[in-house]
Amino acid sequence: PLPIPIHPHSLPVGLHRLHPFPRPAPQAAPPHVPGCWGYARFDPHAYLQNNYVPPRADFSSEECVVPWKLRCLAETFASGEICGRTLIDVGSGPTIYQLLSACEHFEEIVATDFLEVNREELRRWVRGEPGAFDWSPFIQHVCKIEGRGEPWQEKEQRLRGRLRRILPIDVHRADPLGAPLHPPADALLSTFCLEAVSPDRAAFGRALVNVGSMLRPGGHALLLGALGESFYLAGAARLPVVPLDEDDVRGALSDAGFTLRDFRSYAMPPALRTGVDDVDGVFFVHAQKPLE
Numbered sequence: 001p002l003p004i005p006i007h008p009h010s011l012p013v014g015l016h017r018l019h020p021f022p023r024p025a026p027q028a029a030p031p032h033v034p035g036c037w038g039y040a041r042f043d044p045h046a047y048l049q050n051n052y053v054p055p056r057a058d059f060s061s062e063e064c065v066v067p068w069k070l071r072c073l074a075e076t077f078a079s080g081e082i083c084g085r086t087l088i089d090v091g092s093g094p095t096i097y098q099l100l101s102a103c104e105h106f107e108e109i110v111a112t113d114f115l116e117v118n119r120e121e122l123r124r125w126v127r128g129e130p131g132a133f134d135w136s137p138f139i140q141h142v143c144k145i146e147g148r149g150e151p152w153q154e155k156e157q158r159l160r161g162r163l164r165r166i167l168p169i170d171v172h173r174a175d176p177l178g179a180p181l182h183p184p185a186d187a188l189l190s191t192f193c194l195e196a197v198s199p200d201r202a203a204f205g206r207a208l209v210n211v212g213s214m215l216r217p218g219g220h221a222l223l224l225g226a227l228g229e230s231f232y233l234a235g236a237a238r239l240p241v242v243p244l245d246e247d248d249v250r251g252a253l254s255d256a257g258f259t260l261r262d263f264r265s266y267a268m269p270p271a272l273r274t275g276v277d278d279v280d281g282v283f284f285v286h287a288q289k290p291l292e
């Protein structure tokens with residue numbers, strides 16, 4: 001493959017983090033260079049900078065997408081109805097924000113991702129290594145909206161203690177983990193994964209069936225995902241996404257045998273359309289796998 005040209009914005013993001021320069025502009029993949037597409041070039045640090053620092057991770061406004069995502073999860077777990085031994089998170093990426101409310105209700109959290117670079121990023125956070133991404137603003141925000149006055153350091157330690165397995169996964173396989181999960185998970189969580197890895201709606205529907213096979217009958221599924229998105233950037237990587245609308249999501253859930261419990265959607269405001277993707281909106285789904 002042709003070498004990727006090193007243009008100014010493609011320095012390792014870590015360097016930017018060391019210098020208080022303004023946040024680097026989203027790194028556009030050099031369109032003329034074939035092969036800079038696809039997950040082989042996924043850069044976790046660029047990805048985190050694109051999605052999990054301001055303006056998208058601005059906790060001063062409930063209108064912002066990250067507080068909206070955290071509120072969906074906190075409110076859904078607050079009922080206490082969704083609990084058990086094991087929750088599996090599908091396509092965790094290098095992020096743990098999605099686990100912050102879940103970790104109160106499950107003894108074990110299983111994180112998964114397709115890429116070793118993302119699994120390593122998660123391990124670095126679990127080990128509390130210097131240079132790991134700082135999730136403390138997210139943890140503080142979740143403690144605030146959960147309203148139990150829990151010190152954020154306690155939640156951080158609880159999640160670290162329960163995040164015991166970080167496994168490879170491929171949602172396009174009938175057994176995404178390579179072998180059936182025994183015992184099946186009591187709950188399934190997946191944020192922005194299935195649509196971001198499926199070339200078309202049929203593949204999205206099949207991936208949903210595949211990941212549903214890891215969930216026990218009666219188990220709960222919580223999904224966050226993008227609506228109307230066709231690509232996103234992660235450093236030199238430019239990843240294709242299948243654009244979904246609300247009916248596509250509802251149809252895929254029904255075809256996969258899920259019962260819909262809650263469906264919410266969020267329109268991405270112009271200020272958050274920063275060029276790192278072309279997302280129109282975000283959906284949140286609480287669904288349940290029927291008892292046999």
Ligand SMILES: Nc1ncnc2c1ncn2[C@@H]1O[C@H](CN(CCC[C@H]2CNCc3c2ccc(Cl)c3Cl)CC[C@H](N)C(=O)O)[C@@H](O)[C@H]1O
Nearest residue numbers: 051091092093114169170171191192193196197226232279
């Ligand atoms: N075959 C495969 N099987 C399984 N998993 C695979 C496969 N192939 C690749 N993956 C893995 O999926 C993960 C997808 N990943 C990025 C997309 C989200 C991104 C772009 N779309 C809009 C949007 C985003 C983020 C925030 C917001 Cl607000 C918006 Cl709007 C989700 C990470 C985490 N869950 C997150 O919530 O940020 C990635 O880590 C791959 O390594």
